[in-house]
Amino acid sequence: MTRFALTVEYDGRPFMGWQRQRHGPSVQQAIEEAAFAVTGEVATVHAAGRTDAGVHGLAMRAHLDVAKPFAAFRLMEALNARLRPAPVAILACNEVADDWHARFSCVGRSYEYRIINRRAPLTFERGLAWHVARPLDAEAMHVAAQRLVGLHDFTTFRSAHCQSASPVKTLDRLAVVRDGERVLVRTAARSFLHHQVRSMVGCLAQVGLGRWSADDVTAALEARDRQRLALNAPPDGLFFVAASY
Amino acid sequence: MTRFALTVEYDGRPFMGWQRQRHGPSVQQAIEEAAFAVTGEVATVHAAGRTDAGVHGLAMRAHLDVAKPFAAFRLMEALNARLRPAPVAILACNEVADDWHARFSCVGRSYEYRIINRRAPLTFERGLAWHVARPLDAEAMHVAAQRLVGLHDFTTFRSAHCQSASPVKTLDRLAVVRDGERVLVRTAARSFLHHQVRSMVGCLAQVGLGRWSADDVTAALEARDRQRLALNAPPDGLFFVAASY
Structure with a gap:
């Protein structure tokens, strides 16, 4: 074998x-x-x-x-x-080696979430990005994102179907950068809860639209309550980028 | 109006x-x-x-x-x-203005041709790039491409259905760059003949595969004979990038 x-x-x-x-x-x-x-x-x-x-x-x-x-x-x-x-x-x-396991040996996972921020609908990237028509403030999103980095109880950002033993995770990185009409959210951790990335991006989008402040993100996190979530970003924009061992 | x-x-x-x-x-x-x-x-x-x-x-x-x-x-x-x-x-x-014409007022056109150069088949970019499985030497392609820049009779690189009055055109730019597994061919001119970009890319790919030398490209150009063309690259990889006025 x-x-x-x-x-x-x-x-x-x-x-x-x-x-x-x-x-x-x-x-x-x-x-x-x-x-x-x-x-x-x-x-x-x-x-x-x-x-x-x-x-x-x-x-x-x-x-x-x-x-x-x-x-x-x-x-x-x-x-x-x-x-x-x-x-x-x-x-x-x-x-x-026979004891190498893609899931259990993995010590780091990274994702990229792609937003296309423009008035016009998507053509090439339909289903491959989240289309947000109103202007996003990517810098404000990045600043607010730092409230989520570190060791936290991510219950607010966890789906009801999550099978993880604990909602406490260490988020190593959550960075938001703009590249023309694209807003990219890059994140890395040892592991993520179910829907965690999409839930975090959904809240950051509220910040980008000016509806939430960074303090609202902190308040949602500290509430440890799924009801405090703004929304889940759609699956379209989410890419599993890399696993490290 | x-x-x-x-x-x-x-x-x-x-x-x-x-x-x-x-x-x-x-x-x-x-x-x-x-x-x-x-x-x-x-x-x-x-x-x-x-x-x-x-x-x-x-x-x-x-x-x-x-x-x-x-x-x-x-x-x-x-x-x-x-x-x-x-x-x-x-x-x-x-x-x-009423006399502005998208076609006749245009004084410059640019295209990008996208090649994905890897063993694995395409997923996201099926129909959006030319898949070349064997290794391409992008530097050799770029060097050979310079033989086509300037004022030339491009009869070799012109389709039988071309409606242009003359096969003599000035090619302003033909640059080949590698970006990881991507090989990008960028070209600009006042105007192009029918199939000119795909014909040029087809010949440059022969150079990249080591089958043609830069001198073979010059010989094909100087022959002014469509039969001397290597092949037309498929339409998949061709993008109209910009028009200038």
């Missing part, structure tokens, strides 16, 4: 999310079916993060065990051939 | 090109139908360039005459509302 680490890029638009679902296609199922077609073996593909429906991956890390002998490059090429036409690509594949 | 200049972004994938066609949807038709829905007037929309099927626009310039009084901003908003769900967006709209 050989364990292979995969780096996976996927366009989340047609999927119900990373994880296998009874009611629709998932990235995990697409890769597991491709792997079965290539190896003839039934195997589970584990990922660093289980992204929601409509969320994208730029370099999701995952792993797969294969009993038959395969060269990593050949396995990657064969998986990519079998994945067509699904918008999922294996960018890299390499052998790892 | 007021003449409005439009700046148009469009995803070329679902279109037969800019220009109205009997056999399928075009960007021109989409905008003219939106304008009719907004103004009740039948009007022709003229563009700086008539891009081919599958070619995209980042900031195509066009113009439209409207008899009824309209504020430019309101016209833009109304056109965008009527253009949905077509992937066409009016980014800007402003009043111009």
Whole structure:
């Protein structure tokens, strides 16, 4: 048995999310079916993060065990051939130790949230960004974001379906930058709660629109109450960027 | 009558090109139908360039005459509302003089051609870039590209359907840069022949793959013979970037 680490890029638009679902296609199922077609073996593909429906991956890390002998490059090429036409690509594949685990060995995860801030509707990036038509003050968003960095109880920013043992997490980074009509929110932590990034971005957007102050963000955080959340940003703009080990 | 200049972004994938066609949807038709829905007037929309099927626009310039009084901003908003769900967006709209013409007043056009150079297939950018799986030497491409800059007879790089009066054109810029897995070809001229950018990129790709030398590019140019062309790069990677007046 050989364990292979995969780096996976996927366009989340047609999927119900990373994880296998009874009611629709998932990235995990697409890769597991491709792997079965290539190896003839039934195997589970584990990922660093289980992204929601409509969320994208730029370099999701995952792993797969294969009993038959395969060269990593050949396995990657064969998986990519079998994945067509699904918008999922294996960018890299390499052998790892048997105890390396894409999810449990991961010590850092980073996401990017993309907002397109302009009057005109989206063309190329429909489903790939959150369209906010009113002007956003990205600097105010960045300043307010710093209220969330550090060790906090993120109950306000956690979905009702979150399976994490504790709402207390350390947020390492939450940075907001403007690049022309794009407003990018970049965040990193050892791990995130379910919906945490989208919930934080939803509140920061209120700041950007001038409806919330930085103090309102602090008050929402300290309330430890999901009802205090402004709104969840849509999944469209969320990209899993990288996992570190 | 007021003449409005439009700046148009469009995803070329679902279109037969800019220009109205009997056999399928075009960007021109989409905008003219939106304008009719907004103004009740039948009007022709003229563009700086008539891009081919599958070619995209980042900031195509066009113009439209409207008899009824309209504020430019309101016209833009109304056109965008009527253009949905077509992937066409009016980014800007402003009043111009009656003798300003999007095509005939244009004194400079620029394009970008996007290549994604990696083993893995495309996901997000399927139809929005040319996928070249074998390694390209972007520096060699850039050096060879300089052989095409300047005043030349571009017959080799001109489609059989080209309607230009002369194949002699001045190419102002043809630059190739690598940005990670992306190889970008940026070009500018007063005007281009039909298929000129895609023909030039097709030859430069041969250089990047090591099959052609810079001297082969010069020889193809000097032959003034379409048969000497290597290949046309696909429309997928071509973006009309800007028009100057």
